[in-house]
Amino acid sequence: MPLTIPHTWTGVAVTAAGHVALVTGANRGIGYHVARQLAEAGVMVLLGARDPDRGRTAADALAAEGLPVRSVRLDVTDEVSVVSAARWIETEVGRLDVLVNNAGVAEGFESPSEANLARVRATYEVNVFGVIAVTNAMLPLLRRAPAPQVVNVTSTLGSMHLLADPDARWAGLTPLAYRSSKAALNATTVLYATELRTAGIRVNAVCPGLRATGFGGGDPPPGAGDPAEGARGVVRLVLAEDVGTGGFFDHDGVTHPW
C-alpha cells in the first residue's frame, strides 16, 4: 500500500533513498512492519533484535524480497550490546539518519497497590532506560546526519492528560508498570526534543494504536487492529517533512495531548 501523508503534515521524504534507519525490537510485531515499510520507501534499514537468530531470520525474509535490510544484534537493556551495535553501525554502515525506539514490553499488569517491583523495573529497563541508552549511543552518528531524527514508539496509555482524566477511555485501566513507563518515555521524549532542537535533531513520539501483536503475552485484546497499519503511522512520521520536533501523534498523524 502506498504511503500517504496524514492531513496534519505535508511533504514527503526528508528521509529516503541513501538514508539509514535503525529500528529496535524489529524482529516481530509493529517494529517488523516499520522495518519493512521504511525499506519499501527506499531507506536502508538496520533491523534491531535482541536475539541474533530471530533478527537474522526477520532481516533475511525482507532481504529476500529485495528490500535493503540488515540485522543488528541489539538488546536495549544490555550496555555492551548497545555500545557494540553503535560501533558496528559506525564501522560497517558509516551513517545513521533515523532511530526508531520501538522495542517495548509490558511485564506486569498489576495496579499500583499490588505492583511487583521486579516487573516494574523490568518494564522500565526496556521502555525507558533502554531508549535512553540506545539514543545516547546513537547520537554521535545522528549528529552527523543531514536531517537526523528520533521517533519513540509510545502509547496513549502513557498520556498524562488521559491518566489524569477520570472520564477518559481506559481510565479504569491501572497497570502501573506499563502506563507509568510510557508516561516516563513521553517526558523523556520532550526533554530530548528540547535539548536537541538547536542541534537540528528532531525527536517525536507516536502511538501506533491498539494492535494485534504478541505484546504483553496472551491473546490480543478485542478490537486490536492490524500491526502493519500501526507501523504505517510510525513510518509516515519518519517520512513527513514539516512535522517539527517535540510532538506526540496518533498513528493517523493527529497531535495527541501529552
Ligand SMILES: NC(=O)c1ccc[n+]([C@@H]2O[C@H](COP(=O)([O-])OP(=O)(O)OC[C@H]3O[C@@H](n4cnc5c(N)ncnc54)[C@H](OP(=O)(O)O)[C@@H]3O)[C@@H](O)[C@H]2O)c1
Ligand atoms: N501492540 C499494541 O497494541 C501497542 C499499542 C501501543 C503501543 N505499542 C508499542 O509498540 C511497540 C511495539 O510493540 P508490539 O506490539 O510490536 O510488541 P511485540 O510484538 O511484543 O514486539 C516487541 C518487540 O520488542 C522486542 N524487545 C523486547 N525486549 C527487548 C530488549 N530488551 N531489547 C530489544 N528488543 C526487545 C521484542 O523482541 P523479542 O522477539 O526478542 O521478544 C520484539 O521484537 C512497543 O513499544 C509498545 O509499547 C504497542
